[in-house]
Amino acid sequence: MMHLPDPVALATPFFILLVIAEMIFARFSGRARFEPRDTAASLLMGFGSVVIGASFAFLFLGIARALQPFRVADLGWSWLAFAACFLLDDFIYYWWHRASHRVRWLWADHVNHHSSQHYNLSTALRQSWSGHLTPGLFFRAPLVLIGFPIPMLAFVHGLNLVYQFWIHTEAIGMFPRAIEAVMNTPSHHRVHHATNPDYLDSNYAGVFIVWDRMFGTFVAERVEEPARYGIVRNLATFNVLKIAFHEWIGMFADLTKARSPHEVFCYIFAPPGWSPDGSRDTSDSLKMQWVSRNAQSQSG
């Protein structure tokens, strides 16, 4: 079996150097913002994610190996196979990421990455600690069943994550139109991290923004609408344990109050913010409120 390096492990020293470079650039240009406790929390979240991820790697590997005998082909190690694997992995990432914003169970894990009110390279490292509590691998199962080798899947997924690091910055404006049309860029991903109602639930891409363009979730960044980062209900803590588990605790607290199987189902699978009486805001309700406000201000 071919041995491939872990792209994320190889890239980590460069991640750190680039965070330092961006800090210095931000200090003297004012084109990015850092807050020491926020940065420390993001870095600790990244550290915890690596440690917990390594501890549970056997689980993912075990499931992938269990699925492998049922593959329909052996696609081997050709360059074409690598390219196809990278493309399909990015396609699956898009759907996994989209589901992670629209299903509360998955959001409980992914919200951590969005929990900073800052958007800089340290935010890229603010990763979740609870991926093993979500069905992430089952989204990737088709790639195993198609017949891509497991080390190839791990390698291309690592490349995908490495690509996504550098787009977490305000230091870079926009690229030429041809690049912005195809690739996920800092501009597109700023929109994804924004809480402005018209930016919510958009730009889920990992590497290729074409998936958002194809499936109707693309929103372009507008100069007149600067992104406000974070989550709709921002956290008032830098405690990494609270950051890592706040939404899980919120979800379980809601489940204890559920009065019917329908409510149990919706507290787990409905979009974040769902409540039986509609008293909480979801991204859809926020968008509708802003549409109504804009309509009022235009008519008035």
Place this chain on the structure above:
Amino acid sequence: MNLFYLLGSLAGIALLALLCVALFGASGARIAAAHTLEAYLAQILPHFRVRNIALGEDAKAALAENDVDGTIHLVVAHGDGMVARKLSRPLLRAVERNGAVLSLSLADFTLPRAALILPDSAIAAAWEKKLWGL
């Protein structure tokens, strides 16, 4: 996992945090002016027009009443930014007043308590009454 790498990583994180303090300072946000608070709430709420505002004397917290729907919002300084909560009965567990100081207990995992040092006890009492009326 290698203990040396783990400890080295934590030391590296501490160094990066110190570099961040050296470059950007460690002082937090201040909610010292009504217009700052109004601008913030107008940005994050679809419908907001200020009716009343109470700024904490330490510039760490404030209350704002929305003229559009009568809702009251707690805003606290957090890092170099702010965090807001719309106060309602399930969220607001208790309000206590000690002279000009209002202490709020919230059913919020990341914001369980907030204290406002208001200019005088009459203002604090007026806001306490409004909060109990929610």
